[in-house]
Amino acid sequence: MSIANAISRQAMAIVIVAFVGLAGLQPAIAQKAGHDGRGPAMYKWVDEQGVTHYGDMVPPQFANQEKKILNAQGIQVGVIPGLQTPEQLAEESNRHAAEEQAHSSVQRARERDQHLLATYLSVEEIQSLRDRRFEIIDAQARVTQQYLEHLIGHENSLVTQAQRSKPYATSANAAPLPDRIAEDLVHTTLDIQAQSQNLEEKHREGARVKAQFDADIARFKELKKG
Secondary structure, eight states, X not given: OOHHHHHHHHXXXXXXXXXXXXXXXXXXXXXXXXXXXXXXXXXXXXXXXXXXXXXXXXXXXXXXXXXXXXXXXXXXXXXXXXXXXXXXXXXXXXXXXXXXXHHHHHHHHHHHHHHHHHHOSSHHHHHXXXXXXXXXXHHHHHHHXXXXXXXXXXXXXXXXXXXXXXXXXXXXXXXXXXXHHHHHHHHHHHHHHHHHHHHHHHHHHHHHHHHHHHXXXXXXXXXXXX
16 A cells, blocks of 8 residues: 555545544534524523522423523523413403504504595595585485485374274274274384484484594695695
8 A cells, every 4th residue: 555545545534533523513512502503592580589590401490480592692582481370361462462453553544544645636635525425425314304204294194093093082983993004003103213213324424424534634634744
């Protein structure tokens, strides 16, 4: 064997040994590395008396408490949640719900602003649409009012006929109240109640439309000014 071949084989053996040794050390290095891979992991926790502790291992008596993970530089890189009571879980759930509701409100407001700017060019356009919507609702309310007045008049006529018949009339010669009049009176009374509710709803709808458009106009002015 030549000297060159011997040296070459020896160098190869050294490389193989170094590679195997490094591969064997990698699991230990990875286990000891911190959360961000820069150094050993450290834990920080607070006991029942409010005293802060640090260590690379957490004693069993503190296993249910929240622990913060620190890297080799002492920077927090993670959190291990502690065991929460039902009250804490409920509080956390309520907090998340409130945050979600606030986020949704902000998102809806942003979408409303975008809609206003994309739909209208001036305050006059919003006012014109408001007036047209209100005219439609007002016309529907007038039709309902007229029909309601007709029903009330018809009911009064039926009541007059009923008062002339038994058992409401005091005269001995009074005839019994016809079934068709009694049925008509019941249906008319129920119809009056339904149309009265419809009329009230039309008035409420008109108020809602006016309030919504007034708010849109005020917001549109703010956006244009901004």
